[in-house]
Amino acid sequence: MQNSLRPAADSPTGPRAHASGRTEQLFGIRRHAAMPERDGALNPAAFEAGPWCLDLDGRPTGAAATVIMDNATAVAVHHAAPGVETVVTTELQINVLAPLPAFDAAAITEGRTEGPLLECWTRPLSWDAGGGVGRAWLEDAEGRRIVEATGWFQAVPTGAPENRAAFTAAAALPRGPETRVPMPGLLAARPETLPPADRAVRPAVTAAVAPGARFAPKPELANPSGAVHGGAMTLRAVVAAQAAMPDRELYDVQAVRVVFTRPGHGEMVALTRVRHAGRSLRLVDVDLVPVGEDGAPVAEKPMVQVQVTFRAAR
Amino acid sequence: MQNSLRPAADSPTGPRAHASGRTEQLFGIRRHAAMPERDGALNPAAFEAGPWCLDLDGRPTGAAATVIMDNATAVAVHHAAPGVETVVTTELQINVLAPLPAFDAAAITEGRTEGPLLECWTRPLSWDAGGGVGRAWLEDAEGRRIVEATGWFQAVPTGAPENRAAFTAAAALPRGPETRVPMPGLLAARPETLPPADRAVRPAVTAAVAPGARFAPKPELANPSGAVHGGAMTLRAVVAAQAAMPDRELYDVQAVRVVFTRPGHGEMVALTRVRHAGRSLRLVDVDLVPVGEDGAPVAEKPMVQVQVTFRAAR
Incomplete structure (x- = not known):
């Protein structure tokens, strides 16, 4: 298994196509059109904090970043292992390091404002033809890590195209007030x-x-x-x-x-x-x-x- | 809880006393007299691979680095949170990213050679007066991460001095062939x-x-x-x-x-x-x-x- 602490300039971390679906949309993933790179880490998206971060008692939790952490660690492994077309997560570890930035849930639900953004960064830790492991994290404007994750992935055969089409189509559903809820x-x-x-x-x-x-x-x-x-x-x-x-x-x-x-x-x-x-x-x-x-x-x-x-x- | 992605020059990561005991000695911890710093990460010790990394079937596993990972993440939190005197681990996550470097177990047991060294680095991720969370990893000479860990700690009252004395004394026991075993x-x-x-x-x-x-x-x-x-x-x-x-x-x-x-x-x-x-x-x-x-x-x-x-x- 090839791995890297600090992917060098020649590391294969260039953007590859990653489809995004409804779950990504509902849980605060705001993808960037281009993927900035810094010290071998990739920045595929930002995370918008909002009502979708509220738990069953209406309290915000960084655990809500699980969807973006799963996706981002997959992006890192996927980009590092060029021969791997499709991966599935076998194990995901999420650490909630600090509180999310404050947001006005009611105003976001009503569409009067958007939530604060945390940048999502990711880097591969180790990989081979069979899969790999990646690290992702959310950081605030001061560079503080708010949530971190480690994701393990296995390469698998690519699934049926009709499932992929349904996945992509669902991402085009409207994001109305009923989607901006706990x-x-x-x-x-x-x-x-x-x-x-x-x-x-x-x-x-x-x-x-x-x-x-x-x-x-x-x-x-x-x-x-x-x-x-x-x-x-x-x-x-x-x-x-x-x-x-x-x-x-x-x-x-x-x-x-x-x-x-x-x-x-x-x-x-x-x-x-x-x-x-x-x-x-x-x-x-x-x-x-x-x-x-x-x-x-x-x-x-x-x-x-x-x-x-x-x-x-x- | 204060936290940091990249501890700055003024981050409180200077060395503080960390006692080392018999378990540290038995499981490959080779402490450095000084603690090098790089980008806010500390390098308190190296890990010597050897027979103590062999499992119940005689196969090497990076999981053997658990003792140094526990210690090193504690060092990071301890140094970041200057008011915290004593911490206990509440949770530790270890990821084995790649195989350990090869070693000649018999020669090490017989004292004819020493095992290969992996440098141990650690950095605090988040902390406050009640405890914190740190990251540690072992890297090989090429900078590849072999094992990684995340440790969560709570501040606790300092224990009885006689226990600490026994701990330190045990580290002075001889490191004979019977200690260089699976x-x-x-x-x-x-x-x-x-x-x-x-x-x-x-x-x-x-x-x-x-x-x-x-x-x-x-x-x-x-x-x-x-x-x-x-x-x-x-x-x-x-x-x-x-x-x-x-x-x-x-x-x-x-x-x-x-x-x-x-x-x-x-x-x-x-x-x-x-x-x-x-x-x-x-x-x-x-x-x-x-x-x-x-x-x-x-x-x-x-x-x-x-x-x-x-x-x-x-």
């Missing part, structure tokens, strides 16, 4: 499965998983292969992890790690397990699994396996 | 709990955990607080994750994520669960838990909760 709505979370927050109730640590948040099918969230976008899958798991903690308003997402095991399709239910519930640190496991014909979760067919850590809010 | 021995793994490898046997994916590798108490592995060093705890979990996969020789460690929930003390047993066993990707969960008076694992008191991903060996 994360759970964009992710098609079923509201009746999201319990209210209660700062007085600490979650129970259990050995067994419990069914939690559910998500309706939403074709707009498809990736170019026709499955649900990996970034959207990850965000669904983050929402489900939060929903499993009644006192979640006292905690911020620290880091998210997702392993992609099967393509995401159809109605999904989160099987959650609070593994640690300390005062300063939390660990919640989430598997997103399909729903069987009898309406029960199919635990043995997880589509993503996710662990979310939280730290005390500051 | 990882399981250094970690005090009980050999009878490490089943032989079998490339023909794929592990079963299960919903329940199973007891796996066991580890004997080993005071040499203490950190300055008197608990087992976080890097050694993590490596024990890596060995246990490998032990849970009979066909492990077909796979390399891709990434390790560990969450530190309780101080590590005494006899430990790994409760393992293979969560995904695909051809190209594996996910194994490991909790290291104490052993009760009846000899049974105490599942509800995990000291670390670890997830290890593996990818097909290349």
